[in-house]
Amino acid sequence: MTNSNIEKFNELVGIIFAKLYESFPLKRDLFTDDILGKEFLASNSQEIGTSAEDEIFFLDSIDWLLMSGYIVGARSSGGCHNVVLTAKGLEVLKAVPQSLNSPLGERIVAAVNAEGRKALSSLVSQALGLGLQYAIRSI
Numbered sequence: 001m002t003n004s005n006i007e008k009f010n011e012l013v014g015i016i017f018a019k020l021y022e023s024f025p026l027k028r029d030l031f032t033d034d035i036l037g038k039e040f041l042a043s044n045s046q047e048i049g050t051s052a053e054d055e056i057f058f059l060d061s062i063d064w065l066l067m068s069g070y071i072v073g074a075r076s077s078g079g080c081h082n083v084v085l086t087a088k089g090l091e092v093l094k095a096v097p098q099s100l101n102s103p104l105g106e107r108i109v110a111a112v113n114a115e116g117r118k119a120l121s122s123l124v125s126q127a128l129g130l131g132l133q134y135a136i137r138s139i
Contacts, residue, residue, distance in 0.1 A: 005057075007121050008057065009057075009061055009064075010120065010121040010124040010125055010128075011120055011121055011124075012035065012057070012058065012061050013061060013065065013124050013128070014108050014111065014112055014120040014121070014123065014124045015035055015112055016030060016035065016061075016062075016065065016071075017070075017085075017089075017093060017105065017108050017124065017127065018105075018108050018109045018111075018112040018113075020071065020083060020084065020085045020089070021085065021090075021093050021105040021106075021108065021109060022109055024084065024085055024090060025084060026084070027073070027082040027083060027084045028082075028083050028084070029079065029080070029081050029082070029083065030062065030073070030079045030080045030083050031078050031079035032054075032055045032058050032059070032078050032079055033078075034079075035058060035079075036054050036055070036058055055078075058079075059075075059079075062075065062079070062080050063075065065089075066080070069086055069088050069089075070085065070086060070088060070089035070092070071083050071084065071085060071086060071089055072084060072086055092104065092127045092128075092130045093105030093108070093127060095127075095130050097126055097130070099126075104123055104126060104127045104130070107119075107123050108120065108123050108124065108127070111123055
């Protein structure tokens with residue numbers, strides 16, 4: 001059984017957030033092969049390769065993070081160069097929701113390292129929800 005696009009997106013964003021949170025404030029290059037080929041799983045039993053469809057999914061996810069203001073970087077055909085969390089992205093990952101006792105960013109890093117996909121998807125959903133709340137408050 002394959003994951004929905006939202007679950008795949010949350011997992012992918014979790015990997016991206018973990019990499020950027022761990023390296024903040026240093027900029028990183030994020031390439032399709034590095035993320036999809038080594039870490040990104042489409043389902044519990046099947047690893048995603050770097051097919052054209054997977055690459056489009058990755059690049060569209062990067063575009064969404066750029067447009068939504070979570071990251072900044074220079075997009076290229078195979079990924080994104082000099083990527084770093086924005087103030088909004090860092091604020092969301094440093095937040096400590098009432099249901100957790102440590103920052104979301106730390107929990108996301110731990111979930112990526114432990115390959116806990118369900119936990120990762122849930123944590124990313126919380127992070128993106130906080131980002132939406134921050135955006136609404138600033139209007």
